[in-house]
Amino acid sequence: MKNVWVFALLALAGSAQADTSAAKKELVAKVLQLQQPAIEQAARTLAERPALLVLQQAGQALQSRVAADKREAIAKEIQADTKKYLDEAVPLVRERAIKLAPATVGVLLEERFSEEELKQLIAILESPINRKYSEMGGEMHKGLIEKLVAETKAAVEPKMRALEQSVTKRLGLPMAPAPGASGAARPAKAASK
Structure with missing residues (x-):
C-alpha cells in the first residue's frame, strides 16, 4: 500500500512539473516572439557583413586599378551583384535564425530564468x-x-x-598608386627613354 501512495505522489509531482514546464515553454516562446525583430536584425547583420567587406575591397580596387572612365559602370555592376546577393542571402539567414532561436536562445532562457523572471522579462520587453x-x-x-x-x-x-602598405609589402604585392597620383608622369618618363 505504501508503494502505491509513493507512486501516486511521484506521478502527481511529475505532472505538476510537466505543467510548469509547459507554462515555462509558453513564456519562453513569448520572449522569443518579442525578440524576433532583434533576432532578424542579427541575422541581417550577419548576412550583410561579408558583402560590406567585398564592397569595401571593391571600392579600393576601383580607385587603384580601374580606369576612371570605367569606374562608374563597374561600380553599378558591383552594386547590382551585391543587391542580388543580399536579396538571396538575407531572407535565407533570417529564416534560419528564427528557426534556430528556440533551440539556442530558448534553451538558455529555460535554463537560466525562472517562470517569475520570464514574466518580469516579458513585462519589460512589452513596456x-x-x-x-x-x-x-x-x-x-x-x-x-x-x-x-x-x-x-x-x-x-x-x-x-x-x-x-605594410601588409602589401610583406605579401610581395605591387604597391597601389597613391590616391590622386596622376598617370601622366608615366608616359613622359617612357618618352624620355
Missing part, C-alpha cells in the same frame, strides 16, 4: 518605454558612428594606409 528606447537604437547608433568617424577619420586613415 512602452522599452519599445520607445529600442526604436531609437538605430538612430542613436548611427549618430554616434557618424560623429565618431568624423572626429577620428583624419587620425585613423593615415594609420590604415600605413597598415595596408
Whole structure:
C-alpha cells in the first residue's frame, strides 16, 4: 500500500512539473516572439557583413586599378551583384535564425530564468518605454558612428594606409598608386627613354 501512495505522489509531482514546464515553454516562446525583430536584425547583420567587406575591397580596387572612365559602370555592376546577393542571402539567414532561436536562445532562457523572471522579462520587453528606447537604437547608433568617424577619420586613415602598405609589402604585392597620383608622369618618363 505504501508503494502505491509513493507512486501516486511521484506521478502527481511529475505532472505538476510537466505543467510548469509547459507554462515555462509558453513564456519562453513569448520572449522569443518579442525578440524576433532583434533576432532578424542579427541575422541581417550577419548576412550583410561579408558583402560590406567585398564592397569595401571593391571600392579600393576601383580607385587603384580601374580606369576612371570605367569606374562608374563597374561600380553599378558591383552594386547590382551585391543587391542580388543580399536579396538571396538575407531572407535565407533570417529564416534560419528564427528557426534556430528556440533551440539556442530558448534553451538558455529555460535554463537560466525562472517562470517569475520570464514574466518580469516579458513585462519589460512589452513596456512602452522599452519599445520607445529600442526604436531609437538605430538612430542613436548611427549618430554616434557618424560623429565618431568624423572626429577620428583624419587620425585613423593615415594609420590604415600605413597598415595596408605594410601588409602589401610583406605579401610581395605591387604597391597601389597613391590616391590622386596622376598617370601622366608615366608616359613622359617612357618618352624620355
